[in-house]
Amino acid sequence: MKISDKYSILCDSDFDNIKKVLETKKFSGTSEIVKKYEKKLASFFGSKYATATSSGTTAIQTALFIAGVSSGDEVIITSTCPSMSVFPIIFAGAKPVFCDTEVDNFGLKIDDIEKSISTRTKVIIEVPMWGYPTDVKKLSDFAKSKKLPLILDLAQAHGTKLNEKYLSSYGDISCFSTHDRKIIATGEGGFILTDNKEYHERTVSFIQFGNMNGIDFGLNYKLGALQAGLGMSRIDYVKEQLEKRNKNAKYIVNNIKNNFVEEFKIIDRGNPNYYSLLLMLTSSNNLRIIKLLDERGVPSDVVRYNYKLLYEYPIFKRFKKICVNSEKLVKNITTIPVHPALSGEELEYIVDQINNIK
Ligand SMILES: *Cc1c(COP(=O)(O)O)cnc(C)c1O
Numbered sequence: 001m002k003i004s005d006k007y008s009i010l011c012d013s014d015f016d017n018i019k020k021v022l023e024t025k026k027f028s029g030t031s032e033i034v035k036k037y038e039k040k041l042a043s044f045f046g047s048k049y050a051t052a053t054s055s056g057t058t059a060i061q062t063a064l065f066i067a068g069v070s071s072g073d074e075v076i077i078t079s080t081c082p083s084m085s086v087f088p089i090i091f092a093g094a095k096p097v098f099c100d101t102e103v104d105n106f107g108l109k110i111d112d113i114e115k116s117i118s119t120r121t122k123v124i125i126e127v128p129m130w131g132y133p134t135d136v137k138k139l140s141d142f143a144k145s146k147k148l149p150l151i152l153d154l155a156q157a158h159g160t161k162l163n164e165k166y167l168s169s170y171g172d173i174s175c176f177s178t179h180d181r182k183i184i185a186t187g188e189g190g191f192i193l194t195d196n197k198e199y200h201e202r203t204v205s206f207i208q209f210g211n212m213n214g215i216d217f218g219l220n221y222k223l224g225a226l227q228a229g230l231g232m233s234r235i236d237y238v239k240e241q242l243e244k245r246n247k248n249a250k251y252i253v254n255n256i257k258n259n260f261v262e263e264f265k266i267i268d269r270g271n272p273n274y275y276s277l278l279l280m281l282t283s284s285n286n287l288r289i290i291k292l293l294d295e296r297g298v299p300s301d302v303v304r305y306n307y308k309l310l311y312e313y314p315i316f317k318r319f320k321k322i323c324v325n326s327e328k329l330v331k332n333i334t335t336i337p338v339h340p341a342l343s344g345e346e347l348e349y350i351v352d353q354i355n356n357i358k
Helices: 012-024 032-045 056-066 083-091 110-116 136-145 197-206 225-235 238-255 286-295 314-319 324-331 344-356
Strands: 049-053 074-078 095-099 121-126 150-153 173-177 190-194 261-263 277-281 333-336
Touching: 012 032, 012 225, 032 049, 032 190, 032 225, 049 056, 049 197, 049 225, 056 083, 056 150, 056 173, 056 190, 056 197, 074 083, 083 095, 083 314, 095 110, 095 314, 110 136, 121 136, 136 150, 190 197, 238 261, 238 277, 238 344, 277 286, 286 333, 324 333
Parallel strands: 074 095, 074 121, 121 150, 150 173
Antiparallel strands: 049 190, 173 190, 261 277, 277 333
8 A cells, every 4th residue: 555645635615716816817916815815814823914925935035034134144943844944044144053952842942042042143943843833932932031033934833733822823923835735735835924013014015025115125925816715715624624634643643552653742732733643763773664664655754855954964064063852853753644635444554554563
């Protein structure tokens, strides 16, 4: 059996919404549907303002710009995140400063941030991986005490909660992707959430050429109307999708009988969205297990993306700063698909493959 790690949906309402957009004959990012989509996003996430962007990457670029990050500045981030979280920092002319994670989750370790802050530090970025919550409450309190804005890269964490609240409620600026692989999928796309009026105004200006007022700088990072139409119908399906993911993950976890495989630790008062099920492996050769599962048709993001710490890749080597906890963390985890399209038979197959490992 070969389990797919890609989840594609088609809702009846997709056709209705796209048809409505076509009938308006207005397809640019300034069309009415984009504003409607933004209102719907803000209301879903309980945020004051939402702005749709052309991708998750441009959402991060925008967040850095409005937080005032420019040439020579430093940005605190973990090295466990994907390259897409860090490229925008480098493109802004700033320097990513890799800080360690906690021992058993992807949250930034406050002690290490404390040691790494300099006069050039401009913002802190947290990237909760595979939709597992990190302690963004503690991090937000810390960032406030240092007067540094906290940007959350929630590209994988739509719907992830801490203290019964979406993670975005703890960020000064939260960035999301709606790429085809993400929980809200519009093909390409992204959005920014904030409760801060000034940040919001600067975002709206930046993504449309600085309002072309001859004073402000800006680029074109707007989301097109057809994508927004798709987003409109996909938001309605998020809650049901997360319930199914949760149910699939619980089924697998409850049936694991192998004593060196368990679910990744979920922090206190946290709820993952199960973008993927994360497993913690404690065998003497974890990579062998991950590759074996992958060969037997249970795909892992660790294999697909050659997952390792960013500073292990040539393009980020110059920013290398050993992160002890992160080094251990990435060697002990793997991902398992739990998306709603999996059948009962496929879920059983996954469990069998995990339990068959010797
Ligand atoms: C997908 C992703 C991005 C990039 O989003 P795009 O829409 O593909 O540009 C950024 N950060 C993280 C953590 C992601 O998973």
